[in-house]
Amino acid sequence: MNFSFLTDHWQMFAHGAWVTLKLSFFGVILGTLLGIFLALLRLSGVWVAKAVSSAYVEIIRGTPLFVQILLIYYGLTEFGINMSAFMAGVVALTVNSSAYMAEVFRGGIEAIDKGQTEAARSLGMPRGMTMYHIVLPQAFRNMLPAIGNEFIIIIKDSSLVSTVGIAELLYNARTIQGSLFLTFEPLLVVSACYFIMTFTLSKLLGALERKLRTR
């Protein structure tokens, strides 16, 4: 095995990793927010909102992320929507992860004892305030492992957006592969990069979980 290409090309990996992190960061944040919103729609008790939310979740979960990326980047140009590749990547990751997040949040919210809501409402707290101060903080604690799982999936799945020409980790590795005729080593380096990111995240979330549980 020959890793000598790293001396000249390490910046490409570093830059790719940075793009991957940016993609994942926006995907995670926006996907989580949209996911909470979808979960609240689902639990709203309003017929239309429930229908829209569950249809969204079913359709997005039931189609491949790869296809969604292609649809959003190439497909939407049919309707005059031209996004940069990076933007399309963020949108695709957000749309995709929000569907999974919605289910995580719905399950987490439903698992909180009804008595908690009743106690808050009986004090005169409105619905939104009850959700924000009482239900979500408790649900969040229980959901943390599932949320962490989803974050890790987003980081790994972001490699799929290399297909629309975003110079993230995998894309850059393949560039190096092609120019240096190295089949194996660049992919190993990429794997290591992904692993470092996901493992660090996993440890950080584990620490957060322990911190919340000490109460």
Added chain:
Amino acid sequence: MIKVRELRKSYGKHEVLKGIDCTIHQGEVVVVIGPSGSGKSTFLRCLNRLEEPSSGEIMFEGRPVVEKQSELNSIRQKMGMVFQHFNLFPHMNVMENLTLAPRKLKKLSRASSEELAIGLLKAVGLEDKKHAYPNSLSGGQKQRIAIARSLAMEPDVILFDEPTSALDPEMVGEVLDVMKGLARRGMTMVIVTHEMGFAREVGDRLLFMDGGKIVEEGKPRDIFEKPGHPRTKEFLSKVL
């Protein structure tokens, strides 16, 4: 203070409340007893609309307790509730449990809400627990905190839904003592309970419910000594 007229509640085909009429006056302690499934808790939970009545009218301080959320929230601020399973907020310590609602709903400052909370904790004898989390408290302590939490909104009436039913026997007394103290200070209370001794000692008026109706009502002493209705007699002979 609370006026209930022709209150009915059904779950599907099953009618749980079959027309309740009753009036609760300022400063009165009304105790509701009856066999399980008689609709006592449902009745209580309809008063602050945690349970949606199927029909009938509930007036609180001259205002209808209606579905409209903003109205309902302001009514609930004046109508405290204490639950069988305490329902303290486990992610907050005792102080936060007590001060959250006054701070958010009445816009009290942190300092004045904490001052209020300390006073209430003293009243229920748990001032030293202000930084404790609910999970570290005994059942009796939890319920006393729950009572203090409801008092923190300075309600005009407190509804008690079987407040001692989930407690170990040795902790029932401490909770009942706090409730007696409230009664002495003139708090209006509606109490669903199985504690007959307490009902007799503290209640100004007793409602006996059976099969979704108020079968008999009157002074606790009178009903305990001379129940008028055969169902009341039968029930009391089983529980006394």
